[in-house]
Amino acid sequence: MELLFFGYFAGIIALTAMLVVALKNPIYSALSLLIMFFHVAGLYVTLHAEFLAAVQVIVYAGAILVLYLFVVMLLNLKRDDRYHSQWRIAAFVCVPLCVEFLVLGVSGRVMTRPEQTAAPSGDGLAAAPAIGDNTLAIGETLFSTYLYPFEVASLILLVAMIGAIILAKRDIMEVSSDG
């Protein structure tokens, strides 16, 4: 039964990922990416990561994609995009890589669940909490063990905000000469 859910989500994710690359119109690519984001969130729910699924929908589908669509409509792009002139080299590099990874994944038997009875949980990493609530568990580890990276992440967001505003605004000299 879980295999059915995984098969559905994985199939749609792979299909929409290829559509993002293949479609010529950038708006269609962005919309296909939106469908992929929702199905990745669904996959997170099947992996018992419900908080991450919600954050994925809010941040990726709700903020990042909206930003992309704003910029595409702002720049008013035409759909005269052809593939790069060196696309044959790119395909020549990537097709053997894909085949190799598929062969490794299918042939090499990664350890299955009953084998890992001695799970490596207490090596200084956050051990699996016995609580059923994923949000509570993530909150407890995020604000205790990973507090320093959390503060650094807020600094990254501040820098990105400042940088985006400075890069996208018009030249200050230009503005003052108009007014």
Add this chain to the structure above:
Amino acid sequence: MTMVPISYYLILSVVVFLTGVVGVLIRRNIIAILLSVELMLNATNINFVAFSEHLQDLGGQVFVFFALTVAAAEVAVGLAIIIALHRSKDTINVEEFNLLRW
């Protein structure tokens, strides 16, 4: 209840990641290149969450949290750069930006 073996998640992650790599290499539209970079980031996030569930370690999900943050910051700055580029040259075809080519 059968568990989905982790190799399935890894193969899915690899397929999406390689699709993103191919997208970065062959598309000429800068917006499409950035969308392919988002594909790659999502593929690694799937990988992290799958391992976090498999090894019962919450560190994987916390890392996805931070990767999401960095992806959002990168998208903001990247799109601002695209707007600045479009303002100066009125095209977003990457082959037109060739001043630094040998």
